[in-house]
Amino acid sequence: xxxxxxxxxPNRRDGWDYHTAVGQVAGTGRFLHRWRLPHPTDxxxxxxxxxxxxxxxxxxxxxxxxxxxxxxxxxxLAADDPEATxxxxxxxxxxxxxxxxxxxxxxxxxxxxxxxxxxxxxxPTPVPxxxxxxxxxxxRDHGPVPADPTxxxxxxxxxxxxxxxxxxxxxxDADARRVCLAFHGTSCAACGFSFEVSYGDSGAxxxxxHHQVPPAMLGRGYQLDPIADLVPLCPNCHAMAHLGVTxxxxxSELRGMISAAGHLRGEVVSRxxxxxxxxxxxxxxxxxx
Numbered sequence: 537x538x539x540x541x542x543x544x545x546p547n548r549r550d551g552w553d554y555h556t557a558v559g560q561v562a563g564t565g566r567f568l569h570r571w572r573l574p575h576p577t578d579x580x581x582x583x584x585x586x587x588x589x590x591x592x593x594x595x596x597x598x599x600x601x602x603x604x605x606x607x608x609x610x611x612x613l614a615a616d617d618p619e620a621t622x623x624x625x626x627x628x629x630x631x632x633x634x635x636x637x638x639x640x641x642x643x644x645x646x647x648x649x650x651x652x653x654x655x656x657x658x659x660p661t662p663v664p665x666x667x668x669x670x671x672x673x674x675x676r677d678h679g680p681v682p683a684d685p686t687x688x689x690x691x692x693x694x695x696x697x698x699x700x701x702x703x704x705x706x707x708x709d710a711d712a713r714r715v716c717l718a719f720h721g722t723s724c725a726a727c728g729f730s731f732e733v734s735y736g737d738s739g740a741x742x743x744x745x746h747h748q749v750p751p752a753m754l755g756r757g758y759q760l761d762p763i764a765d766l767v768p769l770c771p772n773c774h775a776m777a778h779l780g781v782t783x784x785x786x787x788s789e790l791r792g793m794i795s796a797a798g799h800l801r802g803e804v805v806s807r808x809x810x811x812x813x814x815x816x817x818x819x820x821x822x823x824x825x
Contacts, residue, residue: 577623722741
């Protein structure tokens with residue numbers, strides 16, 4: 537099986553605290569769980585897992601998580617707890633949506649019409665290859681914002697040993713991000729790096745989104761312009777935009793730094809991109825006056 541869907545009944549005795557699992561994934565990037573299977577199955581190590589929340593007691597059904605099977609199924613014989621006896625598969629969840637933020641069935645049905653989403657059984661349900669890309673697209677567009685791979689897991693080092701990058705809520709807004717990337721593309725606006733070009737399909741769509749105007753300079757009536765205010769930056773350039781400065785460096789400043797170091801690649805910048813950068817600079821200048 538290349539990928540399967542697991543239906544999760546939150547009222548079932550399954551041995552995990554979902555809230556705790558969500559927090560652990562957010563903090564460390566992974567949550568290991570022994571998933572109980574209804575009966576022995578041939579699910580293989582490396583199989584991708586999509587977690588579907590079932591509609592129980594008024595809870596709306598929807599897609600809530602992603603993970604991978606770590607090893608083959610194994611049987612547990614618990615003489616002191618007969619209910620725990622059964623077959624299990626160890627799963628490492630790498631993404632879990634907080635309670636209440638599941639991707640609804642109607643969104644899944646519209647994006648991946650080949651699956652009967654409201655009738656997924658308890659058994660691991662294979663994902664047809666014809667629907668795999670649609671499922672990945674809906675998860676990318678509606679799932680959790682990718683974690684910053686340059687940051688250390690919480691608690692790994694003393695607080696003063698790690699420099700953190702402050703990411704504001706505009707950079708985390710999924711709709712604003714989609715508009716920004718639809719206009720600017722997914723290559724870094726400063727250095728031109730493309731995760732898709734360098735890593736193939738695995739890197740498609742991955743890039744940080746940076747707010748060009750410092751949030752502290754924005755008034756309460758501010759309305760985000762995803763094209764003028766947001767710009768795609770690779771993690772390296774995003775870090776340098778914030779490193780050691782109160783007001784983030786502009787794309788032009790970053791390009792100047794890269795050019796001075798002799799590493800800037802030549803490229804043709806579109807008129808629309810230049811206008812968007814000029815608009816952002818005007819906002820910065822007007823707020824500083």
